[in-house]
Amino acid sequence: MRLVEVIVLISTVLAVALLITVGFEHLVPSERVRPVAEFYLNATYNQYELRNYTAMSPEAVTAIVWDFRGLDTLFETSVFYLALIAGLALTRGLLLERAEKSGHGLSIIVRTVTRITAPMIVAVGASIGLHGHLTPGGGFQGGSVIAVLPMVVIVVFSASFLVIKGVTTTKLLVVRSLGLTGIGLTAIAVFLVGITLHMPAYVFQNMAKPDAQISMPYSVAGALISGTLWFFNIFEMFAVAAGFSIAFIALMLARTLESSRGE
Amino acid sequence: MRRVSRGFIVFILAFTVYVVYTGSISGYDIVTGVIVSAVIGALFSNIVVEKPIKVVDPRRWLHLLVYALLYFTYYEAKAHIDVIRRILHPKLPVNPAIVEAPYRIESDFAITAVANSITNTPGTVVVDIDPSKKNFYIHWISAKTLDPLEARREIFETFEKHAKRIFE
Numbered sequence: 001m002r003l004v005e006v007i008v009l010i011s012t013v014l015a016v017a018l019l020i021t022v023g024f025e026h027l028v029p030s031e032r033v034r035p036v037a038e039f040y041l042n043a044t045y046n047q048y049e050l051r052n053y054t055a056m057s058p059e060a061v062t063a064i065v066w067d068f069r070g071l072d073t074l075f076e077t078s079v080f081y082l083a084l085i086a087g088l089a090l091t092r093g094l095l096l097e098r099a100e101k102s103g104h105g106l107s108i109i110v111r112t113v114t115r116i117t118a119p120m121i122v123a124v125g126a127s128i129g130l131h132g133h134l135t136p137g138g139g140f141q142g143g144s145v146i147a148v149l150p151m152v153v154i155v156v157f158s159a160s161f162l163v164i165k166g167v168t169t170t171k172l173l174v175v176r177s178l179g180l181t182g183i184g185l186t187a188i189a190v191f192l193v194g195i196t197l198h199m200p201a202y203v204f205q206n207m208a209k210p211d212a213q214i215s216m217p218y219s220v221a222g223a224l225i226s227g228t229l230w231f232f233n234i235f236e237m238f239a240v241a242a243g244f245s246i247a248f249i250a251l252m253l254a255r256t257l258e259s260s261r262g263e
Numbered sequence: 264m265r266r267v268s269r270g271f272i273v274f275i276l277a278f279t280v281y282v283v284y285t286g287s288i289s290g291y292d293i294v295t296g297v298i299v300s301a302v303i304g305a306l307f308s309n310i311v312v313e314k315p316i317k318v319v320d321p322r323r324w325l326h327l328l329v330y331a332l333l334y335f336t337y338y339e340a341k342a343h344i345d346v347i348r349r350i351l352h353p354k355l356p357v358n359p360a361i362v363e364a365p366y367r368i369e370s371d372f373a374i375t376a377v378a379n380s381i382t383n384t385p386g387t388v389v390v391d392i393d394p395s396k397k398n399f400y401i402h403w404i405s406a407k408t409l410d411p412l413e414a415r416r417e418i419f420e421t422f423e424k425h426a427k428r429i430f431e
Contacts, residue, residue: 107391107392108371108374108375108392108394109374109375109378109379109389109392111371112371112372112374112375113375113379115310115311115371116276116311118307118310118311119273119276119277119280119303119304119307119311120276120277120280122277122299122303122306122307123276123277123278123280123281123284123299123300123303124280124281124284126281126295126299126303127281127284127285127296127299130295130299131285221290222290223289223290223291223294224291
């Protein structure tokens with residue numbers, strides 16, 4: 001038995017070593033950029049040579065996510081929304097009963113530190129979201145950072161503390177819906193302008209195209225906003241922050257109520 | 264009015280974090296930073312500080328600076344040297360114990376500052392706190408005494424003196 005274990009262990013180690021050795025050249029990124037990547041890198045912020053393709057954002061990932069393949073991202077966000085609705089539907093009976101008193105939470109030291117770090121978490125999240133078109137990050141990342149706050153509050157204080165303070169799943173669902181509506185409106189903004197002005201325009205259009213000359217402004221008062229990318233990031237930030245908060249509250253409140261019933 | 268001044272302190276904190284995290288102060292950063300921090304200040308005005316006048320008192324900041332300099336140079340170094348000596352000593356002279364020690368400060372911030380000062384120096388860790396009896400329970404790598412008042416004097420009386428000047 002002992003021998004078998006040793007043999008299994010050694011062969012596993014050897015297999016992993018072999019895999020790493022064989023796959024090494026694929027693990028290390030080559031210096032040569034593939035044609036697709038080269039196109040995106042050239043087009044992402046290029047006002048002059050590729051002006052019919054550019055997204056006017058120096059952050060290629062955000063440009064791909066919200067411009068080059070924006071429709072895909074819209075459906076991803078919608079799927080997340082539907083999953084949340086389904087989750088809330090599961091817990092609806094539990095969430096109707098409100099917990100009466102807020103729990104004692106962790107020690108005074110942890111609570112005081114949380115009081116100071118709470119606004120800092122939101123500031124960092126907002127910075128990530130608002131600079132998504134300039135630096136790595138974006139709406140989803142910023143919203144996720146903001147959603148750390150309700151999670152910390154739930155652990156340090158309690159889930160009912162949030163509800164007592166007025167952060168209810170209903171209100172968060174309204175924020176989430178407003179965020180999604182904003183994303184939808186941003187997607188058809190240029191198209192709507194085109195209809196009003198009787199000019200050709202596309203759904204999900206950002207910068208001007210050869211056959212559709214309407215364009216989102218890529219800068220406002222000298223500050224680069226990359227057209228639709230800025231709006232997508234902001235609305236996504238609200239939608240994701242509210243979405244994750246709903247999930248955390250629903251999970252923790254349901255558990256709290258279940259355990260208090262059991263007593 | 265009180266809420267506005269409390270919110271303003273939060274605004275300053277959020278704006279500082281925003282700008283430092285962003286790492287640039289272009290017009291875009293300042294405008295978005297002000298808007299974001301104003302919203303945060305309005306939302307969190309009631310949970311961060313209770314008496315905003317304390318935050319704008321320059322004497323408290325001076326005390327904080329003095330304490331920070333003393334703490335990070337003298338007290339930290341002293342505690343590190345003591346623990347390094349115990350680790351490298353062939354006989355490993357440790358005498359671990361959890362001691363009870365009473366504190367005599369009132370505000371949440373002062374208690375937190377003292378507790379974190381104790382925990383941050385090697386050799387002592389605040390493992391629990393009893394606010395009703397006003398006791399820290401401190402794990403001590405080399406308990407010199409088990410008497411609460413003696414332990415208090417040995418471990419954190421100076422921290423408490425500084426914290427009182429800064430936060431109370």
